[in-house]
Amino acid sequence: MNVSQAAATIGQSTRVGLRPLIDGWTISSILVAALVAIPIVTVIGLAFSPEENIWPHLASTVLPRYVTTTLALMVGVGIGTLFIGVGTAWIVTTCSFPGRKIFEWALLLPLAIPAYVIAFLYTDILEFAGPIQGALRELFGWVTPKDYWFPEIRSLGGAIIMMTLVLYPYVYMLARAAFLEQSLGVLEVSRTLGRGPWHAFFDVALPLARPAIVIGVSLVMMETLNDFGTVDFFAVGTLTLGVFDVWMNMNNVGGAAQIAVLMLVFVLLLIGAERFARRKQRFHHTTTRHKNLPRREVRGWFKFGAFLSCMLPLLMGFLFPVALLINGALGHFEDALGSGFLATAGNSLMLSGLAAVCALAVGVLLAYGLRLRGGNFLNAITRFASLGYAIPGAVLAIGVIIPMAWLDNSIDAIVRQEFGVSTGLILSGTIFALVFGYVVRFLALSVGAIEQSLGRITHNIDGAARTLGASPSKILMKVHLPIIRGSMLTAAILVFVDGMKELPMTVIMRPFNFETLATQVHQFAAAEQFGQAAPPALAIVATGILPVILLSLAITHSRKHLGGEGAE
Amino acid sequence: MTRVNTKINRILHGTIALGSLAVTTISDIPVAKAAEVVNLYSYRQPFLIKPFLDVFTKKTGIKVNVVFAKKGMLQRLKAEGRNTPADAVLTVDISRLSALANAELLQPIKSKVLEKNIPAQYRHPDGIWFGLTTRARIVYAHKTRVKPGEVASYEDLAKPHMKGRICTRSGKHAYNLSLLASIIAAKGEKAATDWARGVKANLARRPQGNDRAQVKAIKEGVCDVSLGNTYYMGAMATNEKKPVQKTWAAAVNVVFPGQNERGTHVNISGAAVTEHAKNKANAIKLLEFLSENFAQKMYAEQNFEYPVKAGVEWHPLVASWGKFKADTINLNEISKYRATAAKIMDRVDFDG
Numbered sequence: 057m058n059v060s061q062a063a064a065t066i067g068q069s070t071r072v073g074l075r076p077l078i079d080g081w082t083i084s085s086i087l088v089a090a091l092v093a094i095p096i097v098t099v100i101g102l103a104f105s106p107e108e109n110i111w112p113h114l115a116s117t118v119l120p121r122y123v124t125t126t127l128a129l130m131v132g133v134g135i136g137t138l139f140i141g142v143g144t145a146w147i148v149t150t151c152s153f154p155g156r157k158i159f160e161w162a163l164l165l166p167l168a169i170p171a172y173v174i175a176f177l178y179t180d181i182l183e184f185a186g187p188i189q190g191a192l193r194e195l196f197g198w199v200t201p202k203d204y205w206f207p208e209i210r211s212l213g214g215a216i217i218m219m220t221l222v223l224y225p226y227v228y229m230l231a232r233a234a235f236l237e238q239s240l241g242v243l244e245v246s247r248t249l250g251r252g253p254w255h256a257f258f259d260v261a262l263p264l265a266r267p268a269i270v271i272g273v274s275l276v277m278m279e280t281l282n283d284f285g286t287v288d289f290f291a292v293g294t295l296t297l298g299v300f301d302v303w304m305n306m307n308n309v310g311g312a313a314q315i316a317v318l319m320l321v322f323v324l325l326l327i328g329a330e331r332f333a334r335r336k337q338r339f340h341h342t343t344t345r346h347k348n349l350p351r352r353e354v355r356g357w358f359k360f361g362a363f364l365s366c367m368l369p370l371l372m373g374f375l376f377p378v379a380l381l382i383n384g385a386l387g388h389f390e391d392a393l394g395s396g397f398l399a400t401a402g403n404s405l406m407l408s409g410l411a412a413v414c415a416l417a418v419g420v421l422l423a424y425g426l427r428l429r430g431g432n433f434l435n436a437i438t439r440f441a442s443l444g445y446a447i448p449g450a451v452l453a454i455g456v457i458i459p460m461a462w463l464d465n466s467i468d469a470i471v472r473q474e475f476g477v478s479t480g481l482i483l484s485g486t487i488f489a490l491v492f493g494y495v496v497r498f499l500a501l502s503v504g505a506i507e508q509s510l511g512r513i514t515h516n517i518d519g520a521a522r523t524l525g526a527s528p529s530k531i532l533m534k535v536h537l538p539i540i541r542g543s544m545l546t547a548a549i550l551v552f553v554d555g556m557k558e559l560p561m562t563v564i565m566r567p568f569n570f571e572t573l574a575t576q577v578h579q580f581a582a583a584e585q586f587g588q589a590a591p592p593a594l595a596i597v598a599t600g601i602l603p604v605i606l607l608s609l610a611i612t613h614s615r616k617h618l619g620g621e622g623a624e
Numbered sequence: 625m626t627r628v629n630t631k632i633n634r635i636l637h638g639t640i641a642l643g644s645l646a647v648t649t650i651s652d653i654p655v656a657k658a659a660e661v662v663n664l665y666s667y668r669q670p671f672l673i674k675p676f677l678d679v680f681t682k683k684t685g686i687k688v689n690v691v692f693a694k695k696g697m698l699q700r701l702k703a704e705g706r707n708t709p710a711d712a713v714l715t716v717d718i719s720r721l722s723a724l725a726n727a728e729l730l731q732p733i734k735s736k737v738l739e740k741n742i743p744a745q746y747r748h749p750d751g752i753w754f755g756l757t758t759r760a761r762i763v764y765a766h767k768t769r770v771k772p773g774e775v776a777s778y779e780d781l782a783k784p785h786m787k788g789r790i791c792t793r794s795g796k797h798a799y800n801l802s803l804l805a806s807i808i809a810a811k812g813e814k815a816a817t818d819w820a821r822g823v824k825a826n827l828a829r830r831p832q833g834n835d836r837a838q839v840k841a842i843k844e845g846v847c848d849v850s851l852g853n854t855y856y857m858g859a860m861a862t863n864e865k866k867p868v869q870k871t872w873a874a875a876v877n878v879v880f881p882g883q884n885e886r887g888t889h890v891n892i893s894g895a896a897v898t899e900h901a902k903n904k905a906n907a908i909k910l911l912e913f914l915s916e917n918f919a920q921k922m923y924a925e926q927n928f929e930y931p932v933k934a935g936v937e938w939h940p941l942v943a944s945w946g947k948f949k950a951d952t953i954n955l956n957e958i959s960k961y962r963a964t965a966a967k968i969m970d971r972v973d974f975d976g
């Protein structure tokens with residue numbers, strides 16, 4: 057029996073025998089998860105009191121279309137991001153070709169562009185009046201749209217492409233981190249056992265990276281599900297459009313909540329199916345002897361293919377849209393920069409920054425709580441609290457507003473009764489309420505990133521540290537956090553970048569006279585003043601770039617870190 | 625252990641520091657405590673209303689604080705209950721005003737000024753809401769491809785001679801739903817369903833984009849006529865930043881449907897005082913200010929709408945479209961059919 061096995065055995069026995077039934081860490085995890093889950097519970101609660109039963113009407117009319125369109129959109133974006141994300145991650149990790157070092161970080165850049173912005177930009181280019189169709193008409197002498205066929209951008213297919221272009225980085229990022237953490241050892245074994253490079257990818261690397269890739273794809277699908285801006289603009293009838301139709305047009309917020317809950321069931325089934333499919337598999341690093349994957353020098357057509365595979369997503373998902381944005385912003389910088397632009401940008405930065413810090417803290421607490429004790433209850437409540445990401449932001453906002461106002465009004469009522477003064481609303485309509493809303497909305501990002509990273513550290517380490525007398529908190533601080541700090545940065549940056557783009561919650565919950573870059577974009581875009589909308593949109597992208605580059609460096613660094621320490 | 629404790633302490637202190645940062649930020653936000661304020665929840669974009677709100681503040685010394693949102697305003701007001709900071713609501717479309725009224729979030733206002741300035745048709749009988757500007761839902765028709773008289777009423781849009789010639793935004797958009805609700809009010813649910821089905825059958829393409837995009841489509845030859853609000857014509861015809869839109873406007877005529885029948889469907893932008901307004905007097909002052917000549921002219925002109933107050937001069941461009949007969953049904957009546965209209969659009973699969 058070697059040392060680590062012994063440590064593992066001891067760790068096992070302490071887990072069973074010596075620890076109290078419930079510890080402080082578990083209690084705080086459960087409390088925090090419950091707090092974050094309140095808005096989701098509220099949305100479900102709303103679903104129990106609809107103004108009228110909407111289902112007979114929906115089922116006999118548009119529901120089948122909503123459901124099939126939603127599924128098609130999710131599957132389409134899921135497959136698209138899976139291919140682009142995993143493919144590019146594998147290429148930049150294992151191949152050597154010109155520009156690889158730049159692609160490593162640049163492939164993340166589309167993350168900074170809101171889906172509704174890219175949808176608008178491409179429509180401008182690809183619609184009938186756009187330059188492309190205009191040039192074709194000129195060339196072939198066509199006059200009206202009836203003279204020729206051209207793919208319609210405002211369609212299900214268009215929506216799939218637009219969302220794939222800006223969402224694939226989630227998959228790319230997590231897949232790349234997973235590939236980087238894989239040791240050469242396992243791949244070498246597969247090669248010495250006579251498998252070719254393709255088999256090494258499909259039989260070894262891919263299954264090992266599967267948990268990370270799944271988290272990436274499920275984040276993508278949840279984001280696809282909660283999207284309103286793009287599907288509304290493209291008039292693609294998804295369940296989310298149905299939510300808003302029932303809510304706003306039929307004045308039935310309960311019925312709307314019911315559709316939102318149905319969407320949650322979709323997500324749960326999806327996640328459940330995947331977990332079931334890999335129910336007995338657990339992958340940990342068992343050796344500290346980490347050796348980086350060697351990069352294969354690719355030649356000829358393969359070199360060109362590798363370059364093109366990375367260049368296309370970057371070009372279409374970032375470079376081209378940004379060029380269009382800059383073009384659109386020309387001549388509008390003065391109006392935009394004049395009217396409190398700095399204050400607006402400051403608001404965006406403050407909100408996203410606070411949300412990133414809070415979501416990170418909550419994410420570490422929950423992910424480590426799960427690792428320490430697991431337990432079905434904590435597991436279930438953490439999964440549940442992470443569902444906020446799949447609920448359309450405006451609906452989730454209602455889930456935050458109602459309990460928070462209830463708390464405020466209850467405090468007010470008590471103070472009025474006891475002291476005869478009114479406290480008014482203490483939390484509602486404040487930055488605090490908004491930050492809480494962001495955490496509820498983006499928790500899946502931070503928990504996901506941290507959990508999958510913690511999951512790859514073998515429990516033997518915990519066991520060994522425990523036998524050396526360290527407490528769970530000390531193990532977290534001294535052992536785990538240094539190892540997973542790359543993933544922590546990932547978590548924080550994901551929340552930050554998504555926070556910069558956040559629109560529906562901010563609009564509904566904000567304080568008086570409060571603007572963020574995203575609300576500015578929305579305000580002008582809604583009034584079709586796209587010139588004025590371009591500078592703040594550009595600012596969102598620009599603010600997103602720096603963290604995204606940091607993110608990439610962190611991922612690369614985490615590998616060196618892992619490899620370096622192993623060698624010492 | 626002590627080191628861990630120190631770390632935890634540090635984290636705790638950090639959290640508290642963050643918390644107090646949040647609190648200081650909160651206290652920076654103007655609430656009803658300041659000297660003279662009125663707090664506004666607005667469905668209209670800040671840049672549209674800011675110019676005359678500034679004038680209001682200059683004249684009265686009352687500061688106006690604004691939250692602009694389209695979705696969820698009702699739920700926020702409802703949840704905030706008697707402690708809501710909002711004193712007044714500014715909206716477009718009658719359906720939103722009546723949804724707020726039905727949820728009992730507004731209070732009746734008695735004001736001689738408002739009653740004098742705003743015709744009865746455009747305000748709630750009990751003073752629960754007040755219309756400030758109107759806009760007509762009209763037909764944009766291509767100047768040469770549509771012969772005079774080919775489309776004289778909304779009903780003509782559902783007739784076979786318009787097959788493949790109509791563009792419109794989503795049937796589920798508030799403006800189209802209000803139009804359909806006005807048809808339900810005038811002719812009943814059955815006739816309205818047939819109408820929606822007829823228009824759907826005549827569409828040149830799946831409903832998409834906004835009202836302005838439809839005029840663009842007419843210019844491009846996708847279709848010959850479209851439904852749209854009047855003010856888009858003004859916005860396109862005077863667009864210096866995107867001059868191409870002037871060519872869209874130049875391609876079409878403004879047709880006021882139903883001149884020989886019940887008249888053209890008209891909707892409002894309006895305002896109301898909230899049930900739990902803390903600055904009620906200031907809120908009424910704001911509403912009265914908005915109903916007077918100066919603000920009426922400015923408010924209407926800015927977005928090429930029609931002032932509700934009689935005798936207020938129209939923008940020359942708006943005036944050039946001519947006077948027209950408006951559907952005189954009380955808007956409150958139309959808003960009752962709103963949910964039914966949404967269901968009819970589903971039944972005929974208008975957007976599908």
